[in-house]
Amino acid sequence: MLLLAQISDLHLDGTERASTRARRVVDHLRALPRPVDALLVTGDIADHGDPAEYEEAAALLHLPFPVLTCPGNHDERAAYRKTLLGGVTGDADSGPINQLYTVGGTAILMCDATIPGQDEGLLDPETVDWLRRTLDAVGDMPTLIAFHQPPVTLHHPLPDQHRLRNADEFAALIADRPNVVAVLTGHAHTPAATWFAGRPLVVGPAVTWTLRMPWEGDSAADRDAPPALAYHVLDGSRLTTHFRVVV
Numbered sequence: 001m002l003l004l005a006q007i008s009d010l011h012l013d014g015t016e017r018a019s020t021r022a023r024r025v026v027d028h029l030r031a032l033p034r035p036v037d038a039l040l041v042t043g044d045i046a047d048h049g050d051p052a053e054y055e056e057a058a059a060l061l062h063l064p065f066p067v068l069t070c071p072g073n074h075d076e077r078a079a080y081r082k083t084l085l086g087g088v089t090g091d092a093d094s095g096p097i098n099q100l101y102t103v104g105g106t107a108i109l110m111c112d113a114t115i116p117g118q119d120e121g122l123l124d125p126e127t128v129d130w131l132r133r134t135l136d137a138v139g140d141m142p143t144l145i146a147f148h149q150p151p152v153t154l155h156h157p158l159p160d161q162h163r164l165r166n167a168d169e170f171a172a173l174i175a176d177r178p179n180v181v182a183v184l185t186g187h188a189h190t191p192a193a194t195w196f197a198g199r200p201l202v203v204g205p206a207v208t209w210t211l212r213m214p215w216e217g218d219s220a221a222d223r224d225a226p227p228a229l230a231y232h233v234l235d236g237s238r239l240t241t242h243f244r245v246v247v
Helices: 016-030 051-060 077-084 125-138 167-174
Strands: 002-007 038-042 067-070 099-103 106-110 143-146 180-185 192-196 199-203 228-235 238-245
Touching: 016 051, 016 228, 038 106, 038 180, 051 077, 067 099, 067 106, 106 125, 125 143, 125 167, 180 228, 199 238
Parallel strands: 002 038, 038 067, 106 143, 143 180, 180 199
Antiparallel strands: 002 228, 099 106, 192 199, 228 238
């Protein structure tokens, strides 16, 4: 059994509010009686992409278990790469940041679905090619794929206008790969679970604020809701997800 935690959308911006909420989640993870096997952070780690925001993130995410990250639309690749990854994953600061990890016999592909300067998502040709080659290389190993922008409609105009642009291409890429167990994303600031290309698609909740859906009221951003996270339990080929708030 593999136990993963997922957090998303920290939006560290130098304010005490953002720092406090992120620390609450990290302290919650540190205090678990059974440590997670890895923590996935699915984008928008920084709010402005400033180096200082990534320095804070690096300190917060210095944890006694693996921390796997991917960028979001608020992240800036050069500063992210330099501070969080030590300059690895390619020579060009502007190129997509795609990484393969193996945790407990499971391949975890942390992908860059961002378009610099834009909010919507795209798995660009370089990333699609990396995905194809990496999926070929892992063979039949159980695989999770994570990136920032969801590839589906979530029934709120804010995330829906900024979802993954080439969802059909991604669906075709994984269609004949039954070892791809699930897809994990962030960006929407609301926990959600649905299906995509015949697999579970789980949207992790946000640390910074929670999106109110249209049927919940007029205010889109609930800044008073506590930060939240997801726990994913992978047992063979079955993924079970539990959502928690941190009060």
